[in-house]
Amino acid sequence: MPRLRRRARQLPLPGMEVARGRRRRSAGRGGIVRRLHGSLGTAPITRRRMLEGTLAWVTAAIAAALGIPALAAWISPALRKETQDWVPVGSLADPGPGQPDLNVVGEPVATSFTRLVQDAYLAAQPQPVAVFVVNHGDGKFTVFDNRCTHLGCPVNWKEESRQYFSPCHGGVFDEDGRVLGGPPPRPLDRYAYKVEQDVLYAGELFQVNENLQRITQ
Numbered sequence: 188m189p190r191l192r193r194r195a196r197q198l199p200l201p202g203m204e205v206a207r208g209r210r211r212r213s214a215g216r217g218g219i220v221r222r223l224h225g226s227l228g229t230a231p232i233t234r235r236r237m238l239e240g241t242l243a244w245v246t247a248a249i250a251a252a253l254g255i256p257a258l259a260a261w262i263s264p265a266l267r268k269e270t271q272d273w274v275p276v277g278s279l280a281d282p283g284p285g286q287p288d289l290n291v292v293g294e295p296v297a298t299s300f301t302r303l304v305q306d307a308y309l310a311a312q313p314q315p316v317a318v319f320v321v322n323h324g325d326g327k328f329t330v331f332d333n334r335c336t337h338l339g340c341p342v343n344w345k346e347e348s349r350q351y352f353s354p355c356h357g358g359v360f361d362e363d364g365r366v367l368g369g370p371p372p373r374p375l376d377r378y379a380y381k382v383e384q385d386v387l388y389a390g391e392l393f394q395v396n397e398n399l400q401r402i403t404q
């Protein structure tokens with residue numbers, strides 16, 4: 188009988204194994220929680236941990252200080268916008284000393300005017316805008332933007348060939364601004380113009396297609 192009682196104590200009763208398994212799993216979870224708690228919550232703040240934390244914050248601050256202006260500089264050209272106001276390019280009656288004569292007919296005249304340009308994150312700033320003005324006679328003009336339509340290099344006028352050349356990648360435009368060669372995707376852009384009281388004014392910048400028809404407003 189004593190032997191039978193001993194065996195009965197050793198045999199698992201129904202449900203006993205399940206209960207033991209639960210206890211083991213719960214002890215395991217408790218161990219993980221205890222480990223996490225120890226590493227996050229109650230671990231003592233050592234000098235090393237404090238230094239590591241400080242270093243991480245300083246690194247993040249430097250990255251933000253360097254990265255934000257760089258990002259702004261990167262995206263600002265895409266968001267740059269010239270104001271639409273009419274601005275004087277030059278007087279036809281009296282060009283003034285040292286100013287290009289816009290009365291010359293049939294020859295591109297390199298000149299510039301000042302216009303407010305709105306950057307992405309800056310207040311509008313006055314900036315010089317370089318153009319070629321062609322006087323066709325009878326009060327008709329073309330005011331070419333001098334930036335190449337490929338990547339914006341300033342183009343040069345060559346009288347011998349009567350073409351505009353972009354020095355950067357070999358873009359070539361004829362005297363009406365049409366693309367003759369190289370990578371530029373469209374003719375030279377133009378400015379709207381008007382003449383009032385013998386003063387030539389430039390308005391908004393617009394693009395034209397190969398037929399020189401305006402394609403942007």
Ligand code: FES
Nearest residue numbers: 335337338353358
């Ligand atoms: S910028 Fe003119 S060809 Fe590239």
